[in-house]
Every structure is written in C-alpha cells, then in structure tokens.
Amino acid sequence: DAGVIQSPRHEVTEMGQEVTLRCKPISGHNSLFWYRQTMMRGLELLIYFNNNVPIDDSGMPEDRFSAKMPNASFSTLKIQPSEPRDSAVYFCASKGAGEQYFGPGTRLTVT
Amino acid sequence: GNSVTQMEGPVTLSEEAFLTINCTYTATGYPSLFWYVQYPGEGLQLLLKATKADDKGSNKGFEATYRKETTSFHLEKGSVQVSDSAVYFCALPSNTGFQKLVFGTGTRLLVSP
Numbered sequence: 001d002a003g004v005i006q007s008p009r010h011e012v013t014e015m016g017q018e019v020t021l022r023c024k025p026i027s028g029h030n031s032l033f034w035y036r037q038t039m040m041r042g043l044e045l046l047i048y049f050n051n052n053v054p055i056d057d058s059g060m061p062e063d064r065f066s067a068k069m070p071n072a073s074f075s076t077l078k079i080q081p082s083e084p085r086d087s088a089v090y091f092c093a094s095k096g097a098g099e100q101y102f103g104p105g106t107r108l109t110v111t
Numbered sequence: 112g113n114s115v116t117q118m119e120g121p122v123t124l125s126e127e128a129f130l131t132i133n134c135t136y137t138a139t140g141y142p143s144l145f146w147y148v149q150y151p152g153e154g155l156q157l158l159l160k161a162t163k164a165d166d167k168g169s170n171k172g173f174e175a176t177y178r179k180e181t182t183s184f185h186l187e188k189g190s191v192q193v194s195d196s197a198v199y200f201c202a203l204p205s206n207t208g209f210q211k212l213v214f215g216t217g218t219r220l221l222v223s224p
Contacts, residue, residue: 004154031210042216043155043200050210091154095210099145102154 002026004103006092012109018080021106024073025094033093033100034067034077043091049075082110113138113206117215120198124191124222132186132218134175134201144168144177144184145202145212155200158186196222 005024013019025032033048047057049069057067064083069075079086089107093100118133136144143162147155159168161177161184168175173188186199198217205211
C-alpha cells in the first residue's frame with residue numbers, strides 16, 4: 001500500500017494567493033483528518049470527515065480555510081487568501097478500523 | 112474531556128542511555144492509549160499502543176504500560192540509539208468526537224553518539 005499521499009510536499013506562495021493542498025487517503029479507510037503543525041501551537045486538528053461527510057470543523061481557524069472531500073479517495077484543504085501566519089506543515093491522516101495513518105505533510109510557506 | 116499531559120522537552124541523552132518520557136492522562140472510562148513518533152521531515156506514525164489497563168505495548172525496543180492507578184502511560188527504552196532522535200506524542204481517543212485523537216504537545220528526544 002502506498003500510504004497516505006499528499007501533494008505538493010512543499011509550497012511557497014505570496015500573501016493573498018489561494019493555496020490548495022491535496023490528500024489521497026489509504027484505500028478502504030473511511031475517516032480523513034487534516035492537521036496543522038507549527039512550533040508555536042504544536043499539532044492541531046483542523047477538520048475531519050467520516051464517509052466523506054465533515055463531522056467536526058471546529059478547528060478550522062477562519063473562514064479563509066475550507067476543506068472538501070468529494071469522494072472516498074480525495075480531499076482538499078484550501079486557504080484563500082493566504083497569510084504569512086498560515087505558514088506551517090499540514091498533515092492529512094486516514095483511518096479505517098485501526099489506527100490513524102499520517103501522510104508526509106505539506107510544508108507551506110507564505111511570504 | 113479526555114486529555115494528555117507530556118513532559119516538556121527536549122530530552123537529551125547519550126547513546127545507550129535509558130529513556131523515560133512521562134505521559135499522564137485524564138479520561139472517561141478506560142480508552143486505548145497510544146504513542147506516536149515523528150522522525151524529522153516525516154508525518155507521525157504509531158509506535159505502540161495499549162488497549163486496556165495493565166496492558167503493555169511494545170515496539171522497536173520501546174515499551175509503555177497502561178497504569179490506571181496512576182493514570183500514566185510512560186514511554187521507556189533501555190538503550191537509545193541516535194536513530195531514535197525524534198518527537199514522541201502521547202495520545203488517546205477524544206470522548207467528544209468519533210474517531211478523533213487527542214495528542215499531547217510532543218517531547219523531542221535528541222540522542223548523541
């Protein structure tokens with residue numbers, strides 16, 4: 001199994017630009033999670049889906065952030081417009097009956 | 112709600128030293144407990160878990176025992192290696208969300224040769 005796949009691995013963009021992060025969960029997993037990790041705030045859960053339906057988005061910091069899961073094999077996290085304080089590593093994780101499996105992350109830098 | 116508290120890092124050790132990273136939890140009932148590890152530049156991966164009180168989880172020479180009397184799940188390894196340098200997270204399921212995990216703040220381990 002290829003594991004959780006995230007793209008891009010690195011993204012550098014200018015303030016005000018739209019950023020889209022992508023995730024392909026492990027086949028057969030029915031839960032998907034988006035996390036953000038920074039030195040200051042540690043690991044934060046932004047949103048999670050079960051069977052493609054958003055269950056809890058209370059961690060989404062602002063309306064600039066949105067997430068979708070149009071089907072069981074794909075999810076996106078969009079930031080529009082981006083700001084320098086959004087710079088972080090964003091992780092996607094998926095879960096079936098067992099543990100959560102994390103992707104390698106997308107390192108986002110907003111200048 | 113359910114929560115975990117981890118010792119602050121970094122923990123700095125020489126190779127072959129004994130490691131303990133403390134984790135205590137607050138929980139409703141007796142949920143499963145987890146240790147995740149994050150190597151530099153990678154995502155988190157499950158290191159070990161324990162599903163009930165008095166269980167011992169183990170993997171790659173690491174061990175942790177689920178102790179309900181002290182509400183603890185301390186991570187130990189008898190002889191650390193340079194390759195163990197990473198950030199270690201204690202975690203347990205949330206009691207408010209369905210499939211969610213609650214993570215500790217993470218403890219960075221630095222092992223020198």
